[in-house]
Amino acid sequence: MSASLAAPAPPASPRLARLWQGLAVFGPYAPLVMMVLVGLVLLSASRLGLMAWQWERVSATGLAGQMLLQGVRVDLIQLGLLALPPLLLAPFLATAPAWPLWRRLTWLWAILAITLLVFLELATPGFVGEYDSRPNRLFVEYLKYPREVSAMLWGGFRLHVLAGLSFTALAAWAMSRLMRPWLAEPRRGKHWQLWLSWPFVFLLVAFAIRSTTDHRPANPAMFALTADPMVNSLILNSAWSVAHAVYNLKHEAESGAVYGEMPVEEMLATVAAARGAEGLTSVSAALPELPTLSRLLPSRPRARPLNLVIVLEESLGATFVESLGGLPVTPELEKLKEQGWWFEQLYATGTRSVRGIEAVTTGFPPTPAQSVVKLSLSQTGFFSLADLLGRRGYHTEFIYGGESHFDNMRSFFKGNGFERVIDEKDYQAPVFTGSWGVSDEDLFNRAHQEITAHHAAGKPFFTLIFTSSNHSPFEFPDGRIELYDEEKGTENNAVKYADYALGRFFEQARASAYWQDTVFLVVADHDIRTKGDSLIPVERFHIPGLILGADIEPRRIRTVASQIDLPVTVLSLMGIEADTPMLGRDLSREAADAPGRAMMQYEQHYGWMEGQRLVILRPEKEPAHAVYDPAAKRLALATEPPADAAELERRALAHVLLPSWLYREQRYRLPDERTPARTAGPAGSGAMRATGG
Template identity: 50%
Template sequence: MWAATSNNTLWQTLALFKPVTYFAGATLALLTCCRLLLAGLYAERVESAINWLDFIVLGVRADLIQVGYFTLIPLLVLSPLSMVLHKSIAQRWWRRLWTVWFLICALVLWFMEVSTPAFLAQYDTRPNRLFFEYLAYPKEVFSTLIHGFAGWLFTGIASTLVFVYLSYRWYKKSEANFQPRVIKRRYLIAVIPVLIVTTLFGIRSTLAHRPANPAFFAVTSDAMVNSLILNSTYTLEYALYNLKHEAQANRVYGKLTDEEIINEVRKVPYLANLEFPFADYPTVHYQSASAKRKIPLNIVVILEESLGATFVESLGGMPLTPNLERLKKQGWWFENLYATGTRSVRGIEAVISGFLPTRARSTVKLSGSQRQFFTLADTLSREGYNTEFIYGGQAHFDNMASFFIGNGFQSVIDQDDYESPQFVGSWGVSDQDLLNKLHQRLSQADNSAPQFTLAFTSSNHEPFEFPDGEITLAEQPKQTVNNAVKYADHALGEFFAKAQKSDYWQNTLFLVVADHDTRVYGDELIPVSKFHIPGLILGADIKPKTISAISSQIDLPPTLLSLAGISAYLPTVGQDLSQPDVQPENRAMMQFGDNYGWLEQHINGPRLTLLQVDKSVKQFCYQSSPQSLALIEDRPQPEHIRKVQAFAMLPSILYQQRAYFVPRQ
């Protein structure tokens, strides 16, 4: 009789933890179903990357980590309440708090999963830091969603409201049916530690030296499939967690000391013979201009939104940019130019600051780079230039205005400064309005001082809005990326037709370059072809020339300054490609999520060296047409690995030490 009563009391004690069982079972089922639905949308890529059983098992394992986090919190917080659970009122509050907590957690999991398809379609990965970064710009984000993903938006809102309603009904019913139980404190003291230890083991997910993290689940060569193995709440939480490590984001790629990193970078041929006179600014060196000019040229950078090589016929893309194809015959055309990243701020960071890419947010957004951070504008303002940023949208977007004003730009023109624009879309005025403003500003400039202007286009941005009647559409419906690219090229052609007839043409150097390609995705750990972008330097006395060497956006700032006739101290480790007696380094670097790629020309063709978090270094043969990465079984030479690791780790050192700046003398 006593044994039966004891067992009954034990079961009643365990029944207090029914919410844990219900939550774990329901959420694991929910996340698995959502994962399989997403995998069904990309079945071909999943099947080519991993077998379905491993995909499901690894996914459940990743979900157990998230369920463990949500379970551990109330276990630790509510454990003190267990001392009074022999009282019915304490039991009611115990159950109520557990239930409300788990319903909130389930709602978060549901919301993140239902938000994933649209994000996945746009960025080829589960929600990451961009998911919360862009919440600061509701107008632009909502417009993009309503025009490009309206179906998913309304499905997500409606299903979330239904989820909240059903949860509320279930909660009220469970409250009405609650019955207090006979509880023994000694059983609670035994059960709670077991649950805590089990939950901690589920969170750790491995007996290895380090607990599981996203890199642990990166088991395929397709970064998107690796993200599908996880769940969206976990990927978002990990992105938030990584914010505190931003200053050292790329330290994960090697174990080199600061001194070893600096020495490795300085060893590359185009830097090897230079002097670095500032101990606190280890990459600052003096660059002597290749072009000797009595009066330096104006410099204009036209940063084209999402204009990747995908849309340029001579670079292996579609025939959507006839004006760019015509203009390339009049200047320096970069055949093998690569972006450093996949977002606009990364393109700004590389083209305007020559800063190397990292896993962290772009320095355009980071707090430590809002002042005393190198930009072309800072250097040129010291040389007597007037410096200006012209944008068609709101300049506060992506923190651009703050970064620019704090680092050498003397004026900022944005959407509020256009009188009677021809067309205004979700992202601001049209490219024609922007480039007309640029032409007006250059025509009216005071010739007593040279000009530096950055103009950033936006028409080729989802939802791809531009004025009617300007182009013959490439396809139907109107608002597609191909039509937007064709319009952007049309606006560019109109601008240069006017510029070449203007008074400022003969003393102005123009750079036309993309910030990145649109929707960078692919079934490789780094989709190299989607980093390929066009670049063109023309104007003044520039003679036609084709740059066939592999080059990076970070090579553009020193090259521009040199061609314009500016000799100056610079911290950038990009190469001045205008120097006549220096061979191009023939390399480019690119950051894709947590993966760092180093593309370099080799005697047998381009090779991609890949650095991953907590993974061994890999090397691939790269073929651009059709794109393919073939794994090289032999490990890269140690000297090569050290060089790549040094360049990958360098930006974290420079940012952390506030050393990417030329000290004022």
């Protein structure tokens, strides 16, 4: 054994020495017991602090005491997971020959474990403030983009970062001091005592991890005690929240299974029956491997179809649009809405940019999994507007002000029909560059140049423009707008600047030759912060949407609509006749008084809204029913399910299972043009069941 492992520890204080004398009864398990005790105190104190901070929402549930008790149960699960690796080594290392190694290993393990718990708990208030939840999958995903995230944190959260790192270092030092006497602890007892006790200790830890005698071990859904997802997340601890998110990443292909099962044929029939059929003719009988393939007959046939420009606005929720019940920080958008089709009840499918990209560029519905922009099976051969229009001779491009590799955008776009990607490195002498790339001014100036060149060359084009100025830490050039808030770097000022840049772009576009030959879609990817005290904060999914350009006349679209309806609708207005697998409705053919429908994925909750009625699917729980009041922006849970609850739940389940199944089976694509149509049996055997996987 090396001298470093066998070296005695410095003497500890008398009080600390007495504490370890008391722990001596636990023999070789003493450092793990210390880790558990410290962890319980630390995590409970953190939970108390978070509950006090969010007391208004916590007290509204009336479950504060139960939250604390269930929180201890969650903490035991996490601490059991942390104790398990060294415990598995105990029969081999907690013996006399390896005792110095066991002491050093468990000393280091306990320090690292507590330091990790402290770090994640210190990161929690900032994450809750930004995303209304404890750290989750998003926390892990952002680790893949250190440049963008570090710039954002340093630019907007510098004091938080420095304080967090300082307290984390302090916790590591304090835990090392607390654990110091263990390094001098002699081995007590006989080998047979260790081997006899080990199975009982192992079973105790295993039960703590499982935390239930039910057929399934405990999971976050078991601790969802309230209708407020943020409050439910406080019951957890951040280490377990992140660990469970990472664990679920390997089950992405089976994500829909958390809500239930349905035979494939029933799922396909249910979705087909719920879809607006006017202007759409199914062609899946000739191509049964593509069961959602339908022919779109445009509502405005044209000898020469129009060009398409989609402006995807970062985080521009209805909360920033005065005519939609928000703040008066988008005056340019308010002017533009008088010039085209304005959507009054348009809802995002999710809460992240990639979810908005997924819906608007591919028409793909949301699932509990990551967006298909990030998933492996959709990196090539997946349907997109760029693929469809590229096959018709359109030049297709994506224009962004930041690094296009972020959120895997470049890979997804290049693999699915976009010929060209323009990002931060392609701008010469930009007006302004911030943490997330060049300003929206630079972005739109470049887009205007590119579009003008395409039109002058006589080549049809599809251009996707994705803004980024409205993103924390909210950086933009000076002297452009009259600030809404006194402090410059706020979301309200960033939105107002983004709106200013949008207005300038459309001034240029309207005065340009390409205006009369182009349909423009302006839509948000999601709201800036999707949070609320309801199972699904529907008001935070409400986003603006506008179609204008060419011969598009002013119109108000009052039906409930989803982002996945937009690509179908713009194709119809462009005059494109095409076969597509998209499930969206052609809103250019929709009756003005139609109730409409929308779908929303919020963490593990899936919302299906028809008119003002909403059914919410939840993992391992019965579906909840509610009514949404768009005027009051409030969701009211129903005390009793409606008479047609079973039908609503069936439609919701079919629509959340289908996209997972289409993704896994790779059936959301255009037919290979080299393969002739053929006839065959049904798309899925009745014996199969759609579970999302």
